[in-house]
Amino acid sequence: MAGTSRAQFLGIDRQIGGVLLVLAVAQVFGWGTLGLPAIAGHRIAADLHVSLPMVFGGTSTLYVTMGLCGPLLAGPFRRVGARRVMMTGSAVAGLGFVALACAHGAAGYFIAWTILGMAGSAALSTAAYIMLNEVAGRNAKGAIGALMLVTGLSSSIFWPTTAFLAEALGWRGTCLVYAAAMLLVCLPLYTFGLPRRAAHEAETVST
Numbered sequence: 001m002a003g004t005s006r007a008q009f010l011g012i013d014r015q016i017g018g019v020l021l022v023l024a025v026a027q028v029f030g031w032g033t034l035g036l037p038a039i040a041g042h043r044i045a046a047d048l049h050v051s052l053p054m055v056f057g058g059t060s061t062l063y064v065t066m067g068l069c070g071p072l073l074a075g076p077f078r079r080v081g082a083r084r085v086m087m088t089g090s091a092v093a094g095l096g097f098v099a100l101a102c103a104h105g106a107a108g109y110f111i112a113w114t115i116l117g118m119a120g121s122a123a124l125s126t127a128a129y130i131m132l133n134e135v136a137g138r139n140a141k142g143a144i145g146a147l148m149l150v151t152g153l154s155s156s157i158f159w160p161t162t163a164f165l166a167e168a169l170g171w172r173g174t175c176l177v178y179a180a181a182m183l184l185v186c187l188p189l190y191t192f193g194l195p196r197r198a199a200h201e202a203e204t205v206s207t
Contacts (some may be wrong), residue, residue, distance in 0.1 A: 015135060015195070016136050016139070016143055018193070019132065019135050019193075019194060019195065020132070020143050020146060020147060022189050022193035022194055023128045023131060023132070023147055024147055024150040024151070025185075025189060026086075026185070026186045026189045027147065027150070027151045027154070028150065028151060028153060028157060029182075029186050030124050030154075030182075031151055031154040031155075031158075032155065032157055032158025032159075032162075033097070033158060033181065033182075034059070034062065034120070035154070035159060036100075036162055036171065038159065039159055039163050040171040040174065041055045043166060043170070043171045044109075047171070047172075048105060048109055049105075050109070055109075058109060058110060058112075058113035059113070061113040061114055062114075062116050063117070064117065065114050065117025065118055065120075065121070066117045066124070067121075069117065069118050069122070070121050070126065073085060080197070081197035082131035082134055083131065083190060083191075083194040083195070083197065084197075086123045086127050086131065086190045087187060087191055088122055088123075089119045089122025089124075089127065090182050090183070090186040090187040091187060092115060092119035092123075093119035093120070093123060093182040093186070094182035094183040094187070095119075096112055096116035096179075097175045097176070097178045097179035097182065098175070098176065098179045099111060099112035100112035100116070100175045101172040101176050101179070102172075125148075125151070129144050129147075131194060134197065135195060165177055
């Protein structure tokens with residue numbers, strides 16, 4: 001009995017570790033790519049003929065949109081689980097970066113950041129914490145803390161990456177690379193690297 005309990009405990013630990021690794025990689029990509037204005041802000045301002053503060057207003061738009069969309073996603077998180085919501089968020093993020101690459105004025109620029117804000121609400125921090133709670137339950141606290149620490153490395157990784165890409169491809173090309181990253185890195189990670197919600201769990205939530 002003790003051996004069985006120990007095996008089950010280790011199995012849960014391995015599952016949490018695998019989910020944590022997937023979320024850590026995807027969250028670093030998700031948050032890191034959003035640091036674009038901090039690195040390429042002057043290029044964006046000159047290209048769009050807007051002020052630098054207006055360029056950084058895109059990031060503010062992102063956070064406001066995330067806050068407004070958060071309560072609206074409570075139902076989808078309960079009904080279909082964090083995995084499917086995060087998959088949708090990654091696809092929307094890809095669309096947001098394409099829209100950003102195609103922006104040619106302030107209106108298009110802020111629309112793109114609004115799309116990215118909707119995506120962030122579905123795929124970034126809170127969504128990842130919900131996923132960990134689905135997998136680990138009361139044991140999720142430590143995993144969430146570890147994920148927060150790893151996510152903090154996103155700027156250290158992506159600021160030099162963004163600087164290199166912006167120099168080589170321009171800021172629009174960088175946006176397209178990041179759109180591809182959302183679709184070819186984050187979306188597959190969420191799709192194939194996270195556990196599907198069991199049917200009985202979905203039925204329990206719906207009732």
